[in-house]
Amino acid sequence: MKILVIEDEAALRESIEAYLKEEGSICETASDHTTAMAKVELYRYDCILLDIGLPNGSGLDILRHLKSRQYADGVLIISAKDSLDDRLTGLDLGADDYLTKPFHLSELRARVTAIVRRKAFNGSSFLNIGSLNIDLSAKEVKIKGRVIKLTPKEYALLLYFIANKSKVVSKNAIAEHLWGDSVDIADNFDFIYSHVKNLRKKIVEAGGNDPIQAAYGMGYKFTEA
Numbered sequence: 001m002k003i004l005v006i007e008d009e010a011a012l013r014e015s016i017e018a019y020l021k022e023e024g025s026i027c028e029t030a031s032d033h034t035t036a037m038a039k040v041e042l043y044r045y046d047c048i049l050l051d052i053g054l055p056n057g058s059g060l061d062i063l064r065h066l067k068s069r070q071y072a073d074g075v076l077i078i079s080a081k082d083s084l085d086d087r088l089t090g091l092d093l094g095a096d097d098y099l100t101k102p103f104h105l106s107e108l109r110a111r112v113t114a115i116v117r118r119k120a121f122n123g124s125s126f127l128n129i130g131s132l133n134i135d136l137s138a139k140e141v142k143i144k145g146r147v148i149k150l151t152p153k154e155y156a157l158l159l160y161f162i163a164n165k166s167k168v169v170s171k172n173a174i175a176e177h178l179w180g181d182s183v184d185i186a187d188n189f190d191f192i193y194s195h196v197k198n199l200r201k202k203i204v205e206a207g208g209n210d211p212i213q214a215a216y217g218m219g220y221k222f223t224e225a
Helices: 010-022 033-042 059-068 084-092 105-121 152-163 171-185 190-205
Strands: 002-006 026-030 047-050 074-079 097-100 126-129 132-135 140-143 146-148 212-215 219-222
Touching (some): 002 010, 010 026, 010 105, 059 084, 152 171, 171 219
Parallel strands (some): 002 047
Antiparallel strands (some): 140 146
């Protein structure tokens, strides 16, 4: 998962970032309204953790901006404001969930996972795509009952392809999704080719059909495996 943490409290922001990275997610952060607005305008995220009270502005304005642009990023509000009116305001504006501080990081992770599962995979924990059987909770991929051993990047790449099934996704979009905004300094995207090649090879060697088509000059498209 690619997650943006918008939180001005440094200790909390850093603990969330460390925890989510440990869980295998790509995690970027913003500590103020200006930085957050720049990031949500440039990049797309599976889920945005959004604090309401920020230096230079309100997190609710960021939420309004996302909805006005019809961006599909999931949004989980994390706030110390715990009144019913506060929660209703956030949810009425289009947030997917609302979590009151303080919270356990394990609950935060579970709520983020639920949002991503609902938005990208129709709420299911199990995906059956052609010959691929994927247990999202166990992060396990099988073909004909045989487990395929994927690296974390290959697994994230496979889910990104499935979430964008039948669409052409550019190498730039793949790189940003799997490596975050640090990929902007990369000279080229040759490393994407290697990861796609390895993923296709593992699927075919396990007995599946090659589900990834190269779209010349544009990127790749995922079809039935």
